[in-house]
Amino acid sequence: MISFEYRTPKTLTEVHQELKQFGADAKLIAGGTALVIMMKQRLVRPTCLVSLRAVRGLSGLAQKDGGVKIGGLTTHREVETSSLVRRQIPLLAETYRHVATIRVRNMATVGGGLAHADPNQDPPPALIALGATLKATSVDGSRTIPLESFFTDYYETVLKPDEIITEIFVPRLPPNSGAAFLKFLPRTADDYATVSAAAVVTLDKARKGFADVRIGLGSLGTTPIRAREAEEILRGQPVKAEAMREAAERAKQLVDPISDFRGSAAYKREMAGVFVRRALEAALARLPKKAKAKVSRRPSRRKKK
Ligand SMILES: Cc1cc2nc3c(=O)[nH]c(=O)nc-3n(C[C@H](O)[C@H](O)[C@H](O)COP(=O)(O)OP(=O)(O)OC[C@H]3O[C@@H](n4cnc5c(N)ncnc54)[C@H](O)[C@@H]3O)c2cc1C
Numbered sequence: 001m002i003s004f005e006y007r008t009p010k011t012l013t014e015v016h017q018e019l020k021q022f023g024a025d026a027k028l029i030a031g032g033t034a035l036v037i038m039m040k041q042r043l044v045r046p047t048c049l050v051s052l053r054a055v056r057g058l059s060g061l062a063q064k065d066g067g068v069k070i071g072g073l074t075t076h077r078e079v080e081t082s083s084l085v086r087r088q089i090p091l092l093a094e095t096y097r098h099v100a101t102i103r104v105r106n107m108a109t110v111g112g113g114l115a116h117a118d119p120n121q122d123p124p125p126a127l128i129a130l131g132a133t134l135k136a137t138s139v140d141g142s143r144t145i146p147l148e149s150f151f152t153d154y155y156e157t158v159l160k161p162d163e164i165i166t167e168i169f170v171p172r173l174p175p176n177s178g179a180a181f182l183k184f185l186p187r188t189a190d191d192y193a194t195v196s197a198a199a200v201v202t203l204d205k206a207r208k209g210f211a212d213v214r215i216g217l218g219s220l221g222t223t224p225i226r227a228r229e230a231e232e233i234l235r236g237q238p239v240k241a242e243a244m245r246e247a248a249e250r251a252k253q254l255v256d257p258i259s260d261f262r263g264s265a266a267y268k269r270e271m272a273g274v275f276v277r278r279a280l281e282a283a284l285a286r287l288p289k290k291a292k293a294k295v296s297r298r299p300s301r302r303k304k305k
Pocket of ligand 1: 027028029030031032033034035036052072098099100101104107108109110111112113114115116120121122163165166190192193
């Protein structure tokens with residue numbers, strides 16, 4: 001049995017003070033779905049748990065500056081069922097619905113999930129593709145961190161021990177955009193992904209070419225990643241199947257998966273290509289009607305940049 005102190009602050013200021021006092025020996029606990037398992041396995045041994053359950057003002061969703069603001073203590077289930085999210089950024093609701101089971105989603109929080117930083121989690125690739133940012137605060141103030149630069153290694157992030165995630169901001173898609181998240185689950189429906197891919201595509205005004213593309217990948221390395229070099233292949237190019245295949249091939253070279261019981265590294269690398277291509281196709285298929293692009297099957301020379 002590990003003994004630890006248990007603190008129940010009521011305000012964010014009190015949370016900051018507890019974290020300052022205990023430093024790296026303290027751990028925040030939100031839904032507890034990840035931390036309790038880590039503690040049972042003796043992977044973490046905090047001397048103080050700071051519960052967020054009673055802290056006011058940390059949960060809920062609201063419209064803000066052309067996007068949606070999500071409190072750090074908001075549960076996965078609240079994101080999944082939010083009418084605001086479903087209306088404005090449906091991809092987000094769909095992605096959170098992929099996480100585990102309703103029981104887990106009712107407990108797990110958005111901030112806790114991101115701070116946990118398991119590279120197999122579902123929300124990070126979609127949040128990276130959507131261009132989301134998070135707000136971390138401490139006694140020293142606050143900072144905004146893009147999701148794509150938040151994760152540093154297995155279960156590691158840029159968060160300092162005295163920082164708490166108070167908010168996640170997800171911008172709405174620009175006009176002429178479509179988005180998709182695909183989770184490859186060959187075992188059971190509540191499993192972690194073998195490979196996951198999210199794509200956000202924005203077409204140009206003529207709706208014939210890619211004005212912008214963002215691709216996020218999960219379960220394919222020590223952290224979720226943004227496949228920038230694959231995006232580059234498409235940006236500014238006509239919407240053609242051949243270019244998407246080329247981008248998918250490039251994505252395979254950007255990943256560094258490990259072999260485990262969900263598949264060998266070679267298999268996951270191959271699936272990375274397949275799922276990037278499918279995610280791009282799915283994102284195009286979800287463009288608002290008048291922006292829907294016709295994908296040309298005819299090979300063509302790519303525009304020189
Ligand atoms: C059975 C099971 C199946 C799962 N399947 C999936 C799946 O299919 N896909 C998927 O994506 N995930 C899955 N998960 C992982 C799940 O998403 C995480 O356990 C959950 O998101 C963690 O959130 P939490 O609020 O419970 O965090 P906690 O367990 O409370 O905390 C996790 C970590 O985050 C820190 N923390 C908590 N809140 C904050 C905050 N606001 N700011 C800074 N640090 C904070 C804690 O100190 C701790 O280090 C599964 C989990 C379980 C138990």
